[in-house]
Amino acid sequence: MAQAALPGFRDFYPEQFAERAHVMGIWRDVARRFAFVEYDGPPLEPLDLYTKKSGDEIVGQLYNFTDKGGREVALRPEMTPTLARMAAARANALRKPVRWFSVPQLFRYERQQRGRLREHFQLNVDILGEADVTADAELLAVAIEIMRACGLSSSDVRARVSDRRLLRAMLAALGVSDEQTPAVFGVIDKLDRQPRDVSREKLAALGMTPDSIDGLLALMGDVTLDEIERQFGGSPEVQTLLADFRRYFGCLEGLDVLDWVTIDLKIVRGLAYYTGIVFELFDAKGELRAICGGGRYDNLLQSLGGVDMPALGFGMGDVVLAELLRDRGLLPERSEGPQVWIATESPSTSHAVRRAATALRRNGVSVEYALRDQQLMKQVKAAKAANASFVLTLHDPADDNVTTRHSWNPAPPPEWDRLLADADL
RNA sequence: GUGGCUGUAGCUCAAUCGGUUAGAGCACCGGUCUGUGGCACCGGGGGUUGCGGGUUCAAUUCCCGUCAGUCACCCCA
Known part of the structure; x- marks a missing residue:
């Protein structure tokens, strides 16, 4: 030992x-x-x-x-x-x-x-x-x-x-x-x-x-x-x-x-x-x-x-x-997780993940994302395991089925969306 | 410092009378699932059974020592 x-x-x-x-x-x-x-x-x-x-x-x-x-x-x-x-x-x-x-x-x-x-x-x-x-x-x-x-x-x-x-x-x-x-x-x-x-x-x-x-x-x-x-x-x-x-x-x-x-x-x-x-x-x-x-x-x-x-x-x-x-059950069960986990649909948006993370982090939001390419489900599970409050998913612009560049779950404070809009993703 | 009890995987516990390669769940890692929240399935890593000695053909199992934890003293922050 x-x-x-x-x-x-x-x-x-x-x-x-x-x-x-x-x-x-x-x-x-x-x-x-x-x-x-x-x-x-x-x-x-x-x-x-x-x-x-x-x-x-x-x-x-x-x-x-x-x-x-x-x-x-x-x-x-x-x-x-x-x-x-x-x-x-x-x-x-x-x-x-x-x-x-x-x-x-x-x-x-x-x-x-x-x-x-x-x-x-x-x-x-x-x-x-x-x-x-x-x-x-x-x-x-x-x-x-x-x-x-x-x-x-x-x-x-x-x-x-x-x-x-x-x-x-x-x-x-x-x-x-x-x-x-x-x-x-x-x-x-x-x-x-x-x-x-x-x-x-x-x-x-x-x-x-x-x-x-x-x-x-x-x-x-x-x-x-x-x-x-x-x-x-x-x-x-x-x-x-x-x-x-x-x-x-x-x-x-x-x-x-x-x-x-x-x-x-x-x-x-x-x-x-x-x-x-x-x-x-x-x-x-x-x-x-x-x-x-x-x-x-x-x-x-x-x-x-x-x-x-x-x-x-x-x-x-x-x-x-x-x-x-x-x-008495009066202690926090687990350490606090990040506020936001950023997931990405494809490696083509990984640069945007870092841009989004930086925009949020510089405004006081704690952000984590996968450090290696992973399937979306894997990332969502990782977000849960990390006890993240919000998951931000960046969509693949090459995918014709999506109409927005990103989506949140659950809905975030409105100012976070503004931060993303101002960021150069 | 004194005495009692207990030590098996990160955690909770198995392992027949001392008998084969010490197992399971959870957790962790990887994979399957074309997918948006704890599912399922497959696979993997992880143990000098706290450590050292003794008895024995054979010790996680019995004995001794030691270390650690725990309880009671002592003392109290």
């Missing part, structure tokens, strides 16, 4: 490329409708851009090597550090809020599974310089409008949102100390993936009392803000955060995406740098990995770029989204 692509890397044949272009086209279209502008950075970065904040253990998941100049480098595994560097370099000059998006190809050295490769394209949408929840709502609306633009509905995809600050304040009210909070977040993150008894034991081991564990777990299913308020209304901090959260939902209602959204305090996101509202998008059947995840990371630019600026963003990979759309 011929040499295959490396594990976790993909060849994009035209059919797959059409799918990729379809998804990326929607990403860019929706991002622009929300007035985000596109940027990009280098796919190869200094290794310490990623190890500085995440620690050396992340190196195991990076494509890293020493370049010929002796520099430790890595293929980018995520876009946020690059964004932080770029934004920090021009922090004072940028008009706030910054609304940027990018579609980088990202790399991670991990054993692959369905929906998880060693390379993928990921839409990154970020807002910098706005601390209010109005920005959080705007961000989530972008992600949801992309789902809508893909042809999905709120019964296909659910957005689950949480607020890390709120959860932290609730834990504090339950007597969990600041030092324990990250570990408790870790248990909450795994709540759906491990038995409740195991979670209880782990929480107990972290020093939580049975009563506070019960109180916490009771809120980890479907909850409303009112229930949270009933239980934690005594905490002024929770009150303040709940008010923000309510305004957030008010914004989502105004953006007409509220019916996609569910509160789920189990969503804490693995990454430690999230500080506020976080969210994930899942297929409603729960068959696939998360489609999208993001949230607020107000301290990250400070630690990575040295500029104190509130920030939030999400990443949406192409792999899981394409899987979902393929399952």
Whole structure:
């Protein structure tokens, strides 16, 4: 067998490329409708851009090597550090809020599974310089409008949102100390993936009392803000955060995406740098990995770029989204064919075929024709096989039975006939 | 990185208990059809059965290793 692509890397044949272009086209279209502008950075970065904040253990998941100049480098595994560097370099000059998006190809050295490769394209949408929840709502609306633009509905995809600050304040009210909070977040993150008894034991081991564990777990299913308020209304901090959260939902209602959204305090996101509202998008059947995840990371630019600026963003990979759309029949079946296929009755008109093709092509029409002499039926079949929209047949002028020089099937836009009339066939 | 399952043509799958030259459909190429849209018929190319080793008179079939895919962990973009 011929040499295959490396594990976790993909060849994009035209059919797959059409799918990729379809998804990326929607990403860019929706991002622009929300007035985000596109940027990009280098796919190869200094290794310490990623190890500085995440620690050396992340190196195991990076494509890293020493370049010929002796520099430790890595293929980018995520876009946020690059964004932080770029934004920090021009922090004072940028008009706030910054609304940027990018579609980088990202790399991670991990054993692959369905929906998880060693390379993928990921839409990154970020807002910098706005601390209010109005920005959080705007961000989530972008992600949801992309789902809508893909042809999905709120019964296909659910957005689950949480607020890390709120959860932290609730834990504090339950007597969990600041030092324990990250570990408790870790248990909450795994709540759906491990038995409740195991979670209880782990929480107990972290020093939580049975009563506070019960109180916490009771809120980890479907909850409303009112229930949270009933239980934690005594905490002024929770009150303040709940008010923000309510305004957030008010914004989502105004953006007409509220019916996609569910509160789920189990969503804490693995990454430690999230500080506020976080969210994930899942297929409603729960068959696939998360489609999208993001949230607020107000301290990250400070630690990575040295500029104190509130920030939030999400990443949406192409792999899981394409899987979902393929399952739902929402991807283009085949790559687009030429608009026009020009067939000819006899080799005597082959010169006219090229003239006609050129006249149409110079006016923006995509045109293909047979590169070798073939019978007309063969050409028509080739046109069909190529998925051409129109067949233009040039007739043999020596044939007394024909009255026109050419014919169309089906009828073309009138201007195409004018182009042919002006052309010197 | 750990463990389970699976590898036959580009795709979907056959091949009796281990037994002749590994077959079929789709796809692709050529031909017939004097013709204007996926028809029909004829023909063709395409396989070191993932790769390597072992057992055997004989391996697609049994065993081991390896590579790849996949699932669960791990981790999460």
